[in-house]
Each structure stands twice: as C-alpha cells, then as structure tokens.
Amino acid sequence: MAIVKVHTGEEFECGDNETIARAALRSGLGFPYECNSGSCGTCKFTTLDGEFENLYPEAPAITERDTRKNRLLGCQCTPIGDVEIKVMLSDEYIPKYSPSEQAANLISINPITHDISAFSFKVEKTKEFIPGQYSILTIPGLGKRAYSMSNLPKDGVLEFMIKNMKNGGVSDYLFSERALSHGDAIALDGPYGIAHYRYNERDKICIAGGSGLAPMLSIAREHISSNQESRLHFLFGGKTDADLLPLDEFRNLVGDRKGLIEYYPVASVYSESSYTITGFLHDVLLSLFKENLGSYDIYCAGPPVMTASLEKSLFESGFPQEQLIFDRYC
Amino acid sequence: MTEAAEKNDLAFLCDASEPVEGEGFRVELPNFPALAVFKYDDKFFVIDDKCSHGNASLCDGDVDGCEVECPFHAGAFNFMTGEPTAAPCTVPVRTYEARVVEGKLYMVI
Ligand SMILES: Cc1cc2nc3c(=O)[nH]c(=O)nc-3n(C[C@H](O)[C@H](O)[C@H](O)COP(=O)(O)OP(=O)(O)OC[C@H]3O[C@@H](n4cnc5c(N)ncnc54)[C@H](O)[C@@H]3O)c2cc1C
Ligand code: FES
Ligand code: FES
Numbered sequence: 104m105a106i107v108k109v110h111t112g113e114e115f116e117c118g119d120n121e122t123i124a125r126a127a128l129r130s131g132l133g134f135p136y137e138c139n140s141g142s143c144g145t146c147k148f149t150t151l152d153g154e155f156e157n158l159y160p161e162a163p164a165i166t167e168r169d170t171r172k173n174r175l176l177g178c179q180c181t182p183i184g185d186v187e188i189k190v191m192l193s194d195e196y197i198p199k200y201s202p203s204e205q206a207a208n209l210i211s212i213n214p215i216t217h218d219i220s221a222f223s224f225k226v227e228k229t230k231e232f233i234p235g236q237y238s239i240l241t242i243p244g245l246g247k248r249a250y251s252m253s254n255l256p257k258d259g260v261l262e263f264m265i266k267n268m269k270n271g272g273v274s275d276y277l278f279s280e281r282a283l284s285h286g287d288a289i290a291l292d293g294p295y296g297i298a299h300y301r302y303n304e305r306d307k308i309c310i311a312g313g314s315g316l317a318p319m320l321s322i323a324r325e326h327i328s329s330n331q332e333s334r335l336h337f338l339f340g341g342k343t344d345a346d347l348l349p350l351d352e353f354r355n356l357v358g359d360r361k362g363l364i365e366y367y368p369v370a371s372v373y374s375e376s377s378y379t380i381t382g383f384l385h386d387v388l389l390s391l392f393k394e395n396l397g398s399y400d401i402y403c404a405g406p407p408v409m410t411a412s413l414e415k416s417l418f419e420s421g422f423p424q425e426q427l428i429f430d431r432y433c
Numbered sequence: 434m435t436e437a438a439e440k441n442d443l444a445f446l447c448d449a450s451e452p453v454e455g456e457g458f459r460v461e462l463p464n465f466p467a468l469a470v471f472k473y474d475d476k477f478f479v480i481d482d483k484c485s486h487g488n489a490s491l492c493d494g495d496v497d498g499c500e501v502e503c504p505f506h507a508g509a510f511n512f513m514t515g516e517p518t519a520a521p522c523t524v525p526v527r528t529y530e531a532r533v534v535e536g537k538l539y540m541v542i
Contacts, residue, residue: 135506137521144520145486147507164520166509168497174507191505411523418485418524431521 153186312405
C-alpha cells in the first residue's frame with residue numbers, strides 16, 4: 104500500500120495494481136477523470152516525487168509535451184512506493200457512491216439489435232449508482248474496459264448493453280462462443296462517471312449513438328420510474344434501420360407504457376421507414392430543437408466522432424456548456 | 434486584417450505594451466465573454482479566455498510557443514487558430530481579429 108500526497112495537502116492510500124485516479128476517488132477525493140480508459144486526458148497529473156508504473160504508455164491522451172512536463176494519466180498509473188503529485192482536485196468529481204470492486208456472475212445475454220446485446224450480471228451486494236454511470240469490467244486474459252449500466256440499481260443485478268465492435272479485442276470476444284457463459288465470474292469495479300442523471304426541472308434530451316445506448320436507457324428508465332414532470336426526448340442514432348429500435352421495442356425497454364418519452368430514431372446512411380429521420384444526429388438535433396435548445400439539459404453517449412461533432416455544433420450554437428452532460432469516449 | 438474596418442468596428446482591448454510574450458493577458462469587455470490576449474512573434478492574438486472543456490481561465494495557463502495550456506487538466510489550444518491541440522480539449526475556442534492602431538490594441542467586432 105503506497106501513500107499518494109497531493110500538492111494541496113490531501114493524502115490517500117493506493118493499493119498494488121490500483122490506479123491513482125481510482126484510489127483517490129475511492130477515498131472520497133475529487134480526482135478529475137471521465138473515461139477511465141486512457142482516451143480523454145482529463146486525469147492528467149504532474150509527478151513531483153517518487154516512482155510510477157505506467158500501465159498504458161501508448162494511451163492516446165498523452166502528448167510528447169505531457170511526457171516532457173512529467174505528466175501521466177491518473178487512470179493508467181500506479182505508484183511504486185510513496186509518491187507526490189500535482190493535480191487540480193475538484194468537488195464535481197467526488198463520487199456520490201464510493202466505487203468498489205466485486206465479483207459479478209453472468210446471468211443472461213439477450214440480443215437488443217443485430218450487434219448490441221444486453222449482458223446481465225449478479226453481484227452479491229446491490230451496487231448503488233446514478234443512472235448514466237459506468238463500471239470497469241475486467242475480462243480475464245484481455246484487460247479492462249468501461250461499460251455503462253443500462254438498468255436501475257436493483258436486486259444486485261447490473262445490466263450492460265455492449266456493441267460488438269468486430270475488430271475490438273474485448274467486445275468481439277464477449278460475442279464469441281468461447282466467451283462467458285452462464286454463471287461465469289468477472290471483476291466489476293464501479294460506479295464511475297460524472298455524466299449522470301440530474302434531478303432538475305429542465306426538459307431533457309438524450310442522444311444515444313450505437314454503443315451509447317446503455318447510459319441513455321438507464322437515464323430514460325429513471326426518468327419514467329421516478330415520475331419526473333419534465334419532458335424527455337430520446338434520439339437514437341445508427342447507420343441504417345438494422346441498428347435502430349422500433350418505437351414499441353424502445354418503449355418496452357424503457358418501461359414507458361404511457362408513451363411519455365418522445366422517441367426519434369435517426370439513420371445516418373439509409374432508412375426504409377417513414378418514422379425514421381435521416382441525417383447526422385447533431386444536424387437532426389439542431390433542426391428539431393432550434394427554437395429553444397438552451398432550455399434543455401442534453402445528455403449524450405456514443406462513439407467519439409459522434410460526441411465530438413455534437414459538442415462542436417452545440418458550442419458553436421452558443422449552447423450552455425454546463426447543460427451538455429457526457430463522458431468522453433464511449 | 435481588413436483595412437476597410439472603420440474605427441467604430443473596433444473594440445479597445447488594452448495598450449499594445451501590456452500583453453507580453455509567454456503570458457496570457459485577460460481583458461473583460463461589456464457584452465463579451467472574457468478574452469485572452471497573446472503576443473507571439475510581435476503579433477497579437479485574441480481568443481475566448483474560458484477553456485472549452487471546463488470553467489478554467491486560459492490566461493492562468495502556461496504558454497508554449499503558439500499554444501496555451503489549460504491550468505485545469507493540461508489540455509491545450511493553438512491561440513493563433515483556436516484549435517485544440519491536446520486532450521481533453523476537443524472543441525476550438527473562438528478567435529477574434531486583433532488590430533494595433535497608434536499603440537493601442539483593438540479587436541475587430
Ligand atoms: C465511459 C465509457 C463507457 C462506455 N460504455 C460502453 C457501453 O455501454 N457499451 C459499449 O458497447 N461500449 C462502451 N464503451 C466502450 C468500451 O469501453 C470499449 O472501448 C469498446 O467495447 C471497444 O473495446 P474493444 O476491446 O472491443 O476494442 P479495442 O479497440 O481493442 O479497445 C478499445 C479501447 O480500449 C482501451 N484500451 C485499448 N488497449 C488498452 C490497454 N492496453 N490498456 C488500457 N486500455 C486499453 C482504449 O480506450 C481503446 O480505445 C464505453 C467506454 C467508456 C470510456
Ligand atoms: S484518460 Fe484518464 S480518465 Fe480519461
Ligand atoms: S477545463 Fe481546460 S482542460 Fe479541462
């Protein structure tokens with residue numbers, strides 16, 4: 104067990120093989136982070152003293168200048184002995200529910216679309232989380248990946264909706280025959296993520312692209328089950344009809360029996376359905392809500408190209424930054 | 434810079450001697466978001482002071498050539514173009530055209 108000292112005086116313990124960011128969050132500190140996967144760069148810190156092991160030296164978020172200035176990624180480093188670091192802690196990252204790791208057993212796999220399946224796991228102790236948050240799954244022999252919960256915290260069951268990325272190391276494996284079967288155990292660490300449901304009176308827009316379906320579903324499910332008075336609009340994007348959910352299946356999944364959520368399937372390439380809107384999610388969003396976009400909270404999740412285009416379009420339209428809620432790089 | 438811009442299309446920022454190379458200079462104008470002025474290679478560049486990733490003032494960040502690093506999470510922007518140059522910044526910051534007239538720095542509005 105190493106002690107990590109922060110330049111502003113805080114201290115926390117970090118176990119062997121535990122990353123600095125996760126150890127800090129577990130001890131209740133607001134260590135900055137988003138993806139926990141080495142992609143976003145929010146968790147950069149400067150080393151002041153001691154030795155560190157870099158678990159993912161090729162991580163895309165680190166630049167040559169970061170290396171020159173002794174910066175590492177908090178989510179991809181562990182200390183070797185006691186260390187001192189410089190990082191900007193901030194209250195917005197303090198976890199409401201302390202993340203912890205526990206064993207989880209697979210109980211079912213159900214197809215949702217042609218390449219997205221719902222994987223449900225049972226854990227011994229119900230994990231509390233805020234809808235929109237994610238866990239880190241350790242797949243034996245392959246490594247760790249972040250997946251968002253798609254259900255609500257209940258009965259010790261955690262549901263994930265995973266997209267088969269075809270060439271992807273972990274997702275491809277999870278869909279293969281040699282992968283997990285009923286009862287198999289994996290380690291599951293969470294909850295993490297700051298892009299979670301905000302209980303306020305503002306109307307909401309959820310935008311899910313492909314692999315981003317899970318956190319947006321969890322948010323929509325919470326919206327319905329907690330009887331919120333605000334309105335929720337749900338845009339689900341894919342390339343063609345095969346990637347999308349028909350309205351009745353969507354309502355079934357969300358538990359929206361009264362049709363309270365406005366659902367818009369969006370195909371970027373081609374659709375034969377008159378109900379589906381054709382176009383890119385960011386363009387469709389701006390054309391559907393151009394009048395009063397600034398009055399909404401916008402949640403979004405999906406591949407980096409999608410969230411980046413959305414962020415850019417919204418920023419250019421003057422949309423208030425604090426009302427765009429997302430974790431980078433799904 | 435467009436020679437055609439009239440004086441009333443210009444907003445006064447500061448004395449041209451105030452911004453120094455290697456540091457951001459913060460200017461607040463009514464009806465504008467806070468601005469950050471940079472001097473580089475004897476030219477002036479004006480961008481929004483607020484980072485597009487969070488609530489940080491870019492004037493508090495380190496300058497590295499024609500880039501400014503954000504003091505919060507070490508993202509960076511090229512202040513000549515506004516483009517993000519390091520994670521976690523992904524969205525450009527707004528840029529404004531700077532103009533020096535008789536020792537005073539203005540931006541074109
Ligand atoms: C916050 C968050 C939530 C997510 N939620 C979902 C979800 O609900 N559903 C879903 O389908 N996908 C989700 N993802 C994406 C998911 O984590 C995987 O990136 C995706 O399944 C592809 O993984 P892969 O192994 O198949 O592909 P790969 O291309 O092999 O790997 C993809 C990612 O894994 C990371 N990685 C690769 N190599 C290493 C390494 N050596 N060490 C550490 N990290 C490495 C990198 O971030 C890389 O971009 C989420 C991602 C994030 C960050
Ligand atoms: S790179 Fe570490 S949290 Fe995203
Ligand atoms: S606030 Fe600027 S990099 Fe995060």
